[in-house]
Amino acid sequence: MDFSCLSAEPGDCRRLKDQSVHATRRIGKLGKSSKFIDSVIERRQGSQNQMDSDASGDGAFFDICSVKTYVKSLSSIQLETPSHLKNKEKMLNCGAHYINVLRPGMLHLRRYISVADQVKIVEICRKLGLGSGGFYQPGYRNGGKLNLKMMYLGKSWDPQRFGYGDVRPTDGAKPPSIPDEFLKLVERALQDSHAYLKKLNNANLEDMLPSMNPDICIVNFYSESGRLGLHQDKEESKESLMRGLPVVSISIGDSAEFVYGDDRKNVEKVVLESGDVLIFGGCSRHIYHGVTTIFGETTPQILLRKSNLRPGRLNLTFRQY
Template sequence: MPGHNRHGNRSVSGKSDGKIKQTNAERKMKSKIVTDGLQSVLKNVKLDDNDECNSKNSNKNGGKPYGKDDGNRESGDKDNGSNKMRFDICPKRDNVKPKAPSLFLYKVRGNQPKHKGKGNVYFRPVMVLMNNYISIEDQISIVKTCRELGVNNGGFYQPCYSDGSKLNLKMMCLGKNWDPETKLYSETRPVDNAESHPIPEVFHDMVIKALQDSNAYIMNQVPEANVGALNPLMVPDICIVNFYSESGKLGFHQDEDESEMSLKKGLPVVSFSIGDSAEFLYGETWNPDDAEKVILESGDVLIFGGKSRHIFHGVSYILPDTAQTSLIESTDMRPGRLNLTFRKY
């Protein structure tokens, strides 16, 4: 989720000047602070010759995170159909049956997430979780749509930084591209100059309805709520689609890269969760030790705007084998979590 260093792998504390440069000492310090509940997601990894984050190729391009000859394409290839960078969230698999949910994770990790239960949950002013809000039919449709967009130009790729470190997820941007290196939005992405796909109209409709329903719920829960206690309605022009594998995670961050007007108005972030469940952290400060936690399950919609627009948040881990059987059987979706976050620039 942007604004943060967020999609990613870098913990942040407050606003940034737009540059992401850290010394080894700073990395070690942050790694020490972030506990086993949410380990630092900025990791140096061993890169092979075909890795999209090959730091050798980055150095050839003046330290930029990507270049035309980044080790993934032939020289001069404008990414015209090459699938070397494509990530298929629904690869065809033969006779693969979903496993039983791994409920033991709760006991092994000793986690006791708060607030999870049936129905909607009012966490704090202008922050609402609508449990199981997206029907299984719509979840299947969303997965298939994201898969179709994801295997084409501008689809899923492995985001990384100029120092070779990778994010613990695959990403695709719809509407506008968000670049984790510069923390800026643009019409194309530096990795391959591909344009972002438009946000499907059906996604717009789902977001607007979710906002309306969440505000109706807030008014019911807090009868004295005034306009400032509700999420402003919006038509999103940004959708960041992240796919987390079973080892995926997202560092503690704020979503603050949108326009000053959008942030000032508190235009909300609307998050759709599909597939495996995830432990979501949120809090007032940048320290995840102080964070509240909740399990987000397939079909859940989380909305935070207004006074809660600048909360710190992240994903500490994915609970494997918790996706609905019908979802996996209907889509062949990989083990993991698909997350769509909508906002307006």
């Protein structure tokens, strides 16, 4: 496989993973060392002092916020339950206006997350992203870089073992734990989705959209030119995939065109805006999906003002291994 050809696909981290795996298999056959893989996936380098100097996202530490601001300690950042309860009431009263069933097992919870909570999610991701196991930028052997920064919470993907593990293979960093606030948010989104499906008289909720307890979260940050090629999320355990345990995805910042379908050819589109939650589980767990466009300068002004989020889109996907 010639890695140089892949730089035409900026933002496609899943393809990068696949290519790395193929490379691993090839190395196995050729008996070469794992250094080859190390050169495919860029290492995180540098020191903590660099963290604010990396405005281009070119160095080691990636700050998802654009300007130097005081990084709050994690314990001082709490999601506000009252705003969620208000949101929940509003959403359930408005019914389909806020929740769209895109297909069986796939729900779009529009503007589900309050601005205050979006700001807090940005603050938490910023803090975690600057620390050990934080954001890194996958790159290619030819020096090309993807327009996507990535961070794993809970477990890290190991392309050599083709499985999730407790350390990041590129630098040995332990992935940060998934913050409790995030877990509560996912739980609430699933509960609200169940309540909504129940209102629509769906009899077997657990078949339609199983509950899950996430232990993996992939945090992606897309620049305005970032994208993610069509792929299936199928790296979780066989049992998780077989049971259709959902992927819960949170979008913050610029809007994005998200494409999805049963195969690569017949895809539908949905625009994901800041604060939206997208859930796909049950019989939609294996959909092909990807991000084709980031719509620049669509981050709500209030979120920009309160969080200083840099231009682009933050996305968190939660899964259960």
